Amino acid sequence: MAAYLLRRLLGSLLILIGISVVTFVLLYLLPADPARQIAGRSATAATVESIREQLGLNLPFYERYLRYLGGLLQGDLGRSYIQRTEVNTLIASRLPPSLLLMAAGICAELLIGLTVGIVAAVRRRSKLDQSLMVLSFVGVSAPQFVVGILLIYLFAYWLGWFPLGGYGTPQHLVLPALTLGFLGAGWYARMMRSSMLDVLQQDFVRTARAKGLSKARVILRHAVPNALLPIVAMVGIDIGILMSGIVVVESVFGWPGIGQLAWQAIQRVDIPIIMGVTLVAAWAIVLGNLFADILALFIDPRIKLR
Amino acid sequence: MKKWLLASAALFLLSGTAMAPAMAQVKQGGSMTVTYKDDVSTLDPAIGYDWQNWSMIKSLFDSLMDYKPGTTELVPDLAESYEISPDGLTYTFKLRQGVKFHNGRAMTAKDVKYSLERVVNPATQSPGAGFFGAIKGFDAASVGDAKALEGVEAVDDSTLRIVLSRPDATFLHVMALNFSSVVASEEAEKHGADFGKNPVGTGAFKLAEWTLGQRLVFERNPDYYQAGLPRLDQIVFEVGQEPIVALLRLERGEVDIAGDGIPPAKFLEVRNDPKFKDMIIEGSQLHTGYVTMNVKMAPFDNVKVRQAVNMAINKDRIVRIINGRAVPANQPLPPLMPGYDESYQGFPFDPAKAKALLAEAGFADGFETELFVANTDPQPRIAQAIQQDLAEVGIRAQIKSLAQANVIAAGGEADQAPMIWSGGMAWIADFPDPSNFYGPILGCGGAVPGGWNWSWYCNEELDARAVKADSMADPAQAEARIAEWKQIFTAIQDEAPWAPIFNEQRFTIRSDRLDGPDGIFVDPVHIPVHYDYVFAKDAQ
Numbered sequence: 038m039a040a041y042l043l044r045r046l047l048g049s050l051l052i053l054i055g056i057s058v059v060t061f062v063l064l065y066l067l068p069a070d071p072a073r074q075i076a077g078r079s080a081t082a083a084t085v086e087s088i089r090e091q092l093g094l095n096l097p098f099y100e101r102y103l104r105y106l107g108g109l110l111q112g113d114l115g116r117s118y119i120q121r122t123e124v125n126t127l128i129a130s131r132l133p134p135s136l137l138l139m140a141a142g143i144c145a146e147l148l149i150g151l152t153v154g155i156v157a158a159v160r161r162r163s164k165l166d167q168s169l170m171v172l173s174f175v176g177v178s179a180p181q182f183v184v185g186i187l188l189i190y191l192f193a194y195w196l197g198w199f200p201l202g203g204y205g206t207p208q209h210l211v212l213p214a215l216t217l218g219f220l221g222a223g224w225y226a227r228m229m230r231s232s233m234l235d236v237l238q239q240d241f242v243r244t245a246r247a248k249g250l251s252k253a254r255v256i257l258r259h260a261v262p263n264a265l266l267p268i269v270a271m272v273g274i275d276i277g278i279l280m281s282g283i284v285v286v287e288s289v290f291g292w293p294g295i296g297q298l299a300w301q302a303i304q305r306v307d308i309p310i311i312m313g314v315t316l317v318a319a320w321a322i323v324l325g326n327l328f329a330d331i332l333a334l335f336i337d338p339r340i341k342l343r
Numbered sequence: 344m345k346k347w348l349l350a351s352a353a354l355f356l357l358s359g360t361a362m363a364p365a366m367a368q369v370k371q372g373g374s375m376t377v378t379y380k381d382d383v384s385t386l387d388p389a390i391g392y393d394w395q396n397w398s399m400i401k402s403l404f405d406s407l408m409d410y411k412p413g414t415t416e417l418v419p420d421l422a423e424s425y426e427i428s429p430d431g432l433t434y435t436f437k438l439r440q441g442v443k444f445h446n447g448r449a450m451t452a453k454d455v456k457y458s459l460e461r462v463v464n465p466a467t468q469s470p471g472a473g474f475f476g477a478i479k480g481f482d483a484a485s486v487g488d489a490k491a492l493e494g495v496e497a498v499d500d501s502t503l504r505i506v507l508s509r510p511d512a513t514f515l516h517v518m519a520l521n522f523s524s525v526v527a528s529e530e531a532e533k534h535g536a537d538f539g540k541n542p543v544g545t546g547a548f549k550l551a552e553w554t555l556g557q558r559l560v561f562e563r564n565p566d567y568y569q570a571g572l573p574r575l576d577q578i579v580f581e582v583g584q585e586p587i588v589a590l591l592r593l594e595r596g597e598v599d600i601a602g603d604g605i606p607p608a609k610f611l612e613v614r615n616d617p618k619f620k621d622m623i624i625e626g627s628q629l630h631t632g633y634v635t636m637n638v639k640m641a642p643f644d645n646v647k648v649r650q651a652v653n654m655a656i657n658k659d660r661i662v663r664i665i666n667g668r669a670v671p672a673n674q675p676l677p678p679l680m681p682g683y684d685e686s687y688q689g690f691p692f693d694p695a696k697a698k699a700l701l702a703e704a705g706f707a708d709g710f711e712t713e714l715f716v717a718n719t720d721p722q723p724r725i726a727q728a729i730q731q732d733l734a735e736v737g738i739r740a741q742i743k744s745l746a747q748a749n750v751i752a753a754g755g756e757a758d759q760a761p762m763i764w765s766g767g768m769a770w771i772a773d774f775p776d777p778s779n780f781y782g783p784i785l786g787c788g789g790a791v792p793g794g795w796n797w798s799w800y801c802n803e804e805l806d807a808r809a810v811k812a813d814s815m816a817d818p819a820q821a822e823a824r825i826a827e828w829k830q831i832f833t834a835i836q837d838e839a840p841w842a843p844i845f846n847e848q849r850f851t852i853r854s855d856r857l858d859g860p861d862g863i864f865v866d867p868v869h870i871p872v873h874y875d876y877v878f879a880k881d882a883q
Contacts, residue, residue, distance in 0.1 A: 120385050
């Protein structure tokens with residue numbers, strides 16, 4: 038087990054380095070010149086040159102990357118071009134709200150999605166099943182920006198049940214979590230439904246019913262745990278999708294997370310922040326996948342480590 | 344013989360007497376909430392240069408000069424009075440007594456010297472360093488060869504003398520820019536690059552709290568030297584709010600000013616909504632939106648072609664497309680700018696004449712070209728309208744809609760962008776003087792790689808006239824100078840390197856909890872709102 042973990046962690050490190058190279062190259066190829074941007078529109082050529090030198094922008098590409106990597110290994114993500122604040126500070130202040138939102142989003146999508154999937158599978162081919170599947174299709178297809186604005190308009194503006202965006206209390210968390218989770222819920226509903234249908238066909242289910250166990254007990258104690266296995270693997274991948282979701286959802290709801298930070302940085306071509314957020318997101322996704330794999334190990338004794 | 348600037352003292356007295364009765368009636372107190380979409384990038388006056396933090400910095404800091412609220416009229420601020428030597432090269436500022444920084448220390452001339460040197464120091468990477476080019480010693484200080492600015496001298500604690508290397512009629516305007524704000528030297532040294540998140544100045548407000556990404560709180564500076572200001576006790580800035588959501592919250596009464604204004608898509612609806620009617624305030628800006636034509640790329644090297652483009656574009660239709668948020672323009676300068684020529688006719692909308700001119704230039708069948716535009720709404724829609732107008736006279740323009748930074752980069756190259764629609768990028772004046780509308784965007788100095796003169800227009804003769812006009816630093820010559828600038832700009836427009844389209848109006852939407860002269864909500868200099876003068880009705 039320890040050897041497996043070590044191997045996976047080393048592999049993750051390599052993945053992260055690879056991601057940092059790719060992102061660095063992509064940002065390097067952008068036609069926008071950071072020195073000119075920082076120097077602003079009223080700067081003299083001498084000022085632009087001096088800024089370029091200070092930021093090391095006139096060094097050859099590999100030297101710039103090695104400098105950046107060196108900083109990375111010391112935990113220094115550099116300073117924002119526009120704000121001049123350390124990227125570490127910016128990300129650290131915004132990470133907790135994002136993690137909270139993602140956790141709430143995962144809860145929302147699992148609660149809604151799994152329940153819908155189970156109900157739809159049990160009531161297969163009924164009107165309920167069909168309408169739930171249509172709803173889940175909407176969940177998968179609807180753009181999160183639109184869903185978010187609609188939820189704000191309906192529940193916060195018209196009905197006044199929730200605050201109009203912002204951060205701070207549990208009420209602030211409900212609508213963003215629902216928006217974030219709606220997409221995944223549609224996904225999980227469909228997956229859970231087909232997984233449940235597979236399991237319900239199995240012999241052991243028929244045996245359990247034949248033994249005289251109630252329908253509810255069979256479903257909840259025997260079918261669902263087995264149907265959950267493929268889902269658990271998906272949660273790890275889901276973290277990646279959630280990461281891209283929070284960029285939109287945080288902007289709509291004014292949620293002070295790293296998604297909003299990334300969006301603003303991209304608009305202003307603030308390269309240090311873009312690099313920093315990309316790396317932090319990549320790190321979270323890699324860890325999430327690792328966690329999901331280990332969780333699967335514990336849930337299903339049939340899976341063997343290789 | 345020294346020339347005493349009685350004008351400055353008189354102005355001060357006038358503004359004092361004008362303000363005094365108004366101030367006597369208004370009680371201080373209350374709080375207001377302003378929302379913004381983007382987090383405030385920095386509150387460091389040497390670095391902050393976007394429309395969001397411009398007036399926030401003006402509320403936290405002061406400089407030697409300022410403007411009467413809601414106007415473009417220069418008045419002394421931290422300087423009680425000043426005198427200019429006859430040759431226009433030496434400015435002696437007498438500093439006001441009793442001005443304290445937010446940390447309690449009294450301000451001295453040494454702090455002003457420190458602040459100016461800090462901006463020019465290349466290590467600060469200030470976007471405003473270039474404005475101080477006229478100060479003696481700038482060349483050495485701006486590349487780091489000298490730590491101090493030779494021309495700036497703190498004669499004693501309350502007298503500052505600045506010597507210029509050439510007469511500069513815009514110098515007092517430069518002394519009113521945010522970049523000239525006085526910072527507390529020990530705080531700037533202590534925080535270094537983080538001073539932007541821990542600003543300490545002499546302004547009407549001080550920064551009480553900044554939760555990154557969520558909110559900033561400004562609190563009244565009890566030691567502020569101007570009695571009665573600021574009118575409010577507190578301002579809360581909530582950041583990260585979508586403009587549409589901010590509008591809903593404004594309606595509910597949760598916020599007082601939607602800092603990003605009315606989203607273009609909702610403008611008409613909000614304008615016609617009786618709920619919002621009294622909350623919207625309209626004002627002019629020092630802004631012109633224009634189409635640049637790269638004179639280095641054929642066929643725009645032919646003046647007839649450029650004039651034809653001017654006549655082909657239907658500006659009234661474009662103003663209608665943006666729901667009337669602008670007024671059509673026929674010259675580079677905006678109406679609010681001194682030097683604007685009300686009598687100038689420019690090129691009327693006349694597609695037939697445009698076609699005739701094109702035929703004269705040898706393009707009876709038109710030609711193909713590209714029109715660059717920033718990709719944020721409503722700029723692409725405006726570009727489409729321009730494209731349609733040009734197609735009517737035979738010019739087939741392909742639209743290249745790119746991110747703002749990329750369009751700016753393309754404009755800074757001599758051979759990339761034949762036409763650029765400047766919307767969303769350029770040009771709002773840094774200060775209310777016509778020279779600011781010339782140098783970077785129409786002068787030879789701006790026609791360099793990375794420059795903002797996207798039409799690459801360089802008229803040596805007009806350039807020489809511009810330099811001469813800016814050296815007319817004597818206040819007695821002010822009128823003659825403005826008249827000269829008027830002629831320079833109309834001469835430029837006759838050569839048509841640009842097709843000026845419109846001057847955008849500013850619309851601020853504020854709740855009826857707040858009050859104050861309308862002008863401060865659409866202040867042309869303290870963009871967007873002059874926070875010091877806003878007062879709360881419920882505190883009265």
